Amino acid sequence: MVLRLATWNTKQGVAPRKKTPQLWEWLHSRVDPDVAVLTEAKIPNGFSPTGWQTVYRPGGIGPRRQWGTIHASRGPQLVEVSSVRVGGRAIELEFEWPAAVVVTDVIRDRQRWATLVGIYGITLNRHGESCGHGRYSVPLLLKQLAPLFESDRADRIIVAGDFNMWPCDVPSEFNTLGLVDLIADTAHTRPALARCSGCNLGLDCGHLWTHRNGTSPNAAVQQIDYIFASSELRSEVSRVYGGVGDFPEAWEVSDHAPVVAEFF
Ligand SMILES: [Zn+2]
Numbered sequence: 001m002v003l004r005l006a007t008w009n010t011k012q013g014v015a016p017r018k019k020t021p022q023l024w025e026w027l028h029s030r031v032d033p034d035v036a037v038l039t040e041a042k043i044p045n046g047f048s049p050t051g052w053q054t055v056y057r058p059g060g061i062g063p064r065r066q067w068g069t070i071h072a073s074r075g076p077q078l079v080e081v082s083s084v085r086v087g088g089r090a091i092e093l094e095f096e097w098p099a100a101v102v103v104t105d106v107i108r109d110r111q112r113w114a115t116l117v118g119i120y121g122i123t124l125n126r127h128g129e130s131c132g133h134g135r136y137s138v139p140l141l142l143k144q145l146a147p148l149f150e151s152d153r154a155d156r157i158i159v160a161g162d163f164n165m166w167p168c169d170v171p172s173e174f175n176t177l178g179l180v181d182l183i184a185d186t187a188h189t190r191p192a193l194a195r196c197s198g199c200n201l202g203l204d205c206g207h208l209w210t211h212r213n214g215t216s217p218n219a220a221v222q223q224i225d226y227i228f229a230s231s232e233l234r235s236e237v238s239r240v241y242g243g244v245g246d247f248p249e250a251w252e253v254s255d256h257a258p259v260v261a262e263f264f
Contacts, residue, residue: 002238003076003108003263006033007118007160007225009211009256013040013067018253024049027072030247031258034075035106037118039162039225042067055080057099061122068099069118069161077107081115084151091147097122101141103148114233115153117145121164121224134164134224139171149177160227162256166198167207167223179228182261183208186240193243197222208243212255227261238264 008031010016010023018026020043027036028051042060043049055078056070071078081103083092095101100120105112119141121134148157159179163170167184174181187206193199196207197220210225223243242259244250250257 003035003113004033004260005035005037005116005158005160005227005263006031006242006258006260007037007039007162007227008258009039009120009162009225009254010041011254011256012042013065017255020044020047023253024052026253028074030249031260033258033260034073035078035116036072037102037116037160038070038072039118039120040067041070043070053078055102055104057102059099061097061099065099065122069102069120071102071104071116071118073106075108076113078104078116079107080104081148081153084147084153086147086150091151093145093147095144096140097124097137100137101145103145105153112153112156114156114158114229115148117148117157117159117161119159119161119163121162123164132164133169134162135169135171138163138165139173142171142173142177145177154178155230156233157230158227158233159229160259162211162225164224167196168198168200170200170226174228178230180231180234182227182229182234182237182240183223183259185234186237189240193221193223195221208241208257208259209245210243210257210259212244212251225256225259227259229261233263236263238262 190206
């Protein structure tokens with residue numbers, strides 16, 4: 001049975017393009033994932049996405065950012081992971097911006113299929129000032145995830161989300177943690193992305209246009225959303241796709257297009 005995993009920024013932080021029920025309807029009918037990581041996402045009071053189990057921190061990142069990362073599943077059970085065992089000792093997972101990171105075990109056939117980490121690369125620098133990219137926040141959040149990678153869950157981990165950075169800026173820590181970029185890993189299955197911003201693959205580019213940076217026809221063509229997986233899960237990937245190329249109407253729904261990985 002294929003498991004389809006998607007990550008998508010629903011743009012509910014600033015000037016949403018669609019109301020929450022329409023976002024979920026599009027996710028459901030068009031992206032059709034079994035499990036999804038939603039970023040810049042929120043579930044307003046009084047709305048409950050029918051048929052989905054969700055895990056997130058109500059209230060979001062803070063008073064100025066009442067949105068965050070949401071895990072959603074229509075099939076496998078999600079069990080939130082708030083602490084892990086390292087060397088027989090329980091360690092709490094603690095994050096600088098708690099609602100930006102969600103960690104769950106994805107349970108399939110009564111077993112942990114993977115531990116899923118959803119990350120939003122909040123665009124703040126070390127002084128808490130807005131900086132327009134996730135190049136400070138993502139490495140910090142990865143550092144705070146270190147106990148997870150030292151725990152017995154390390155063999156099967158997926159990290160997905162909107163990192164707010166170009167491929168050339170993705171920190172080497174992902175490699176160090178044994179994670180493989182599934183888009184780069186399958187780039188040979190796709191044509192090069194024309195005008196790809198911050199490309200690090202040269203002629204082998206097969207990036208996905210996942211974020212429309214403004215509405216100008218000259219808006220930067222950029223991939224800032226990613227799915228990484230540990231090597232055992234990487235060997236179970238059957239297909240990776242997404243971006244506006246595979247979801248041509250995505251800009252009507254959000255300023256991001258989803259990234260999807262299918263596992264057999
Ligand atoms: Zn590229």
